[in-house]
Amino acid sequence: MDSEYNAVQNFERTRQEVGYTPFSEATRATYTGLGFKSGLEIHQQLRTREKLFCRCPVGVYQEFDDYDAELVRHMRPTLSELGEYDGTALMEFRTRKEIIYRLKNQTACTYEVDDTPPFPLNRQALEIAMEISLLLKQYIVGEVHITRKQYLDGSIPTGFQRTAIIGIEGEIPLSGKNIRLIQLSLEEDSCREVSDIGHRRIYATDRLGMPLIEMVTYPEMLTPQEVAEAAHYLRFLARSTGKVRTGIGAAREDVNVSVTGGTRIEIKGVAHISWIPLLTHIEAYRQKSLLVIKDRLNQKILKPDSWRVITKQLKLEDVRTTLPFPGADLQLVAVLLPGFKGILSHFTQPGRDFASEISDRLKVIACLEKPNLLHSEMPDIVEFAALAKLIETELDFGKHDAWICFAGPEADIATGIETIEERCQMAFAGIPRETRKGLENGTTLFERVLPGADRMYPDTDSAPIPVAEELIVKLRSQLPVELPVRLEQLSKWSVPEDCWTYLLRNNLMPIAEKIIEDFEVEARFVCTLIAHYIKGKVRLNKKSYNFNNLYSLFSFLQEHDIRWELIKEMLSIIIEHPKIDYQSVLNLLNWKQEKAEDLFRKIPYFTESVLKNCQMKCDHKAISWVMGKLRNQALGNVKMELVQAKIKELVEQ
């Protein structure tokens, strides 16, 4: 064993060579230097009653172990429209996954399990999608064509998603610039994954078929912050219609990233926009690292085309080491990577090295659960010294080489070896095209090979749907106020910026606006009441509040000639007891109507007593003491400033 070699040092050294800058220290110049470019695909579920292509209800979710029936399918690659199998298709086929669907009768009919052709497209969903497309200032198509987009991971039992373009182009304004859109499509949602272990992947069919729109931007965001800003904007815009679903999983983002010399890599299914900046930052550096690895390999190994791994099957009884591989009846294989010294422990992401790229692929392609490999540059390889020695002898290990040792059932060994060799060969070319899964810590895992455009083909089960001019005109007349107008409004009203997201995300601007106009309340008061006070109370008490009721509360106050200040006290009770009527709230608060002159008459009594008894030197303290005595009686009856002024007047006398 090469005891001189220090993998930890190599990781650190290569991290520096790549020039990894922590996210907190990165500036716009950092990303310009990398040639950072990013685009977004925002998926947003629509609020319809029924699914897109059948009449099953939407938004009813099952517990994963609560199902009425299960069925088993396998996905085979098919010949695409232009005649060739595509890359993803073959890779997925190689994995030989058994796909199991768990269905509930309430949320799945024969359509979900691909035992009947689609019913006509849900018109309600079509109109919502068109509305959002119009808000994006897109070109609406003349005729909607349902297209099949292949997904061989089994997430859709047909093996394809039915999807259709509603509009193309369009743009959104960010703070510094405009971002263009490529398209908006209307599509059916996929199954929820229950588990994926070995050769068996389980899905629940409840979410399958729910209507979803996908908004796709050009890759024009040049910093991670711009990506997040665009994501927020598109989400707010969709929500401003009031016709999209909210809650966990209702909106998901796919983010694609590339750097100079890199490849477009897609990070799929990011659940929180707040994760996007760090994920894209780290992905940019992963690509940079793979480019550094590419250069190094091409310097070291002159004939990449003829580069091959050398393998040797090991006898478990010869190993005499406790191995970490899960499962039984495993075969053990040692794989020599000639000339790969220093590559396996090369930095790719914080806490992850090149070997982890191989490990990810072994999991997905060869179905080998992690930990699925040991290698010559593991920090703790000394713990497997006996194994290392055996491998190095068996494989004729040289000082420029690296090795990987993996184990699996006999049927998966060939795919395992192929996967390792293929990933190493790809390193000579740079960055493999793939989709990746984003984790909360900002790093990503290999998910699948990125499919090309050729996996789209027409849906022979559905006829095209013409889009009449009259429908566009009708929808245009009903559009909600546009987002830029809302942002300008908030700024003009001097609403604090920390309120904006809450108001827009929950589409509360229409209600706020109505209250402000109808009751002539100060805009800032209404907006902070919603986005600070109510939001805080709701979170604190883990309750919910139906904002549609806020209007009636204002209306109640106006009718009873009660000042707006009392509203917070009332709301704090209403949020606790959502069904209570407003008069009872007043009773609970022990609130009584009182005229200003009556209240003012009480001031001299308190000022005199405070000045006499307490001998307070400071007027300021005396004033607040009296205010405290009168505050509750004044609330809702008299303007506080007025009471305070009266007290001040008397105290100073």
Added chain:
Amino acid sequence: MTESIQGYKGEALATIKKYNVRVWSDTLIKSSRGEFKGIILPRSENDDTTHIVLKLATGYNVGVDVHTITEMTELGYKEAHYKIPEKEFPYTEGLPKVKLLGTGGTIASRLDYRTGAVIPAFSPGELYGAVPELADICNLDTEKVFAVFSENMGPSQYKKLAITIGEEIEKGTQGIIIGHGTDTLHHTAAALTFMCQNLPIPVVLVGSQRSSDRPSSDAALNLMHAATAAGHGDIAEVMVCMFGPTSDEYGLLHRGTRVRKMHSSYRSTFRTIGDVPLGTVTRAGVTHIHSVFNKRRNDHNVKILPYFEEKVAIVYYYPNMQPDIFDSLVANGYKGIVIAGTGLGHVNKLIYPAIKRAAAAGVAIYMTVQTLWGYVHMFVYDTGRDLMSMGIVPAENMLPEVAYIKLGWVLGQTSDLEKVKEMMLTPVSGEITRGEPYNGYLIYQGGIPEVEEFIRRVHK
């Protein structure tokens, strides 16, 4: 005929001509709804004449309304041709020699832009390209006997298939697969059972409920199962091989005379009616369910009887059916009528006179039941006895479609009504059984707790 270029007609065609662009050209369209850029695709013949179909760079198709178009510019031209990758089917010593006879339909298929339909595509090489596993099961050869959709199959196709089967057996083929659309698969299965008797090898009819252009297709697995049953199975009968459950698990082998398509779209649509299936099949081999079957032999002594009288009809009885239905059949020279009667085999009194007239005209009339399960029992009620006295022959538990096929086949050989009756009521292969097993009728009702419990554990 109106003029059509690649499916474009009327205004759409005029627009294409006006701007001098072509189907398959990369085109920029300016319209009042915005600019669209993509390749002009052929249009489905049945779609309207006011839209042009574009394939965008993202792979999606959209339609542009010709009334909104203000300009079209051709930027390039690239015609696409669909082709299944063809590889030579490898020969493996020791594997059985299996012949796949193609009839059209969806077992092997490709997409057609023009109609938007799935059209057949077929050769050993293409099949090997699509289902390479077949090479591990058998040495496959294929022959396209004809190419018609399932619904267009008829007597002349049955006869041609029967003759071809005879020739294949003569050549030493060890198993025959017939690729077939599913709609009338059971009619063909019945016809071939009557036309190919004393079979020494399996004849397996197979189709697919989800076309092979989709990843979830049942076609590949059905083909593998059929190849296994044809090449390795020992049941030398005409069988239908299709999914057992809707899950990708095993295929069922149904006897050609007792099988019926029972769901318009399920994968597990074929069921044996009034009996249990012959067996199940996986890639590992055939497992028997039925104990009585015709065993595989090494001789070539098949009897090919390719006869069919086309003037036979099937009449599905409904309340208030009028006598003129029968009268018109007789007037049009029909020689045989199979009635699918209600219950135990009944029709209303209103049509008795017409039945008498038909019988008097020498028409062979047979009674079956539209309940599908169970026997015709015409002695139970007077009405039944009346009908028999008029000359209607009860066809026991023969399925209506099977009785229709058999009557056509019998009348193709003789017009002697006594001889017809004798042949009709002498079973060739299970079309009439001596009794119905208790488990021959199983339609479980969803919602019943024990049934729900069952389908939660066992795949339907």
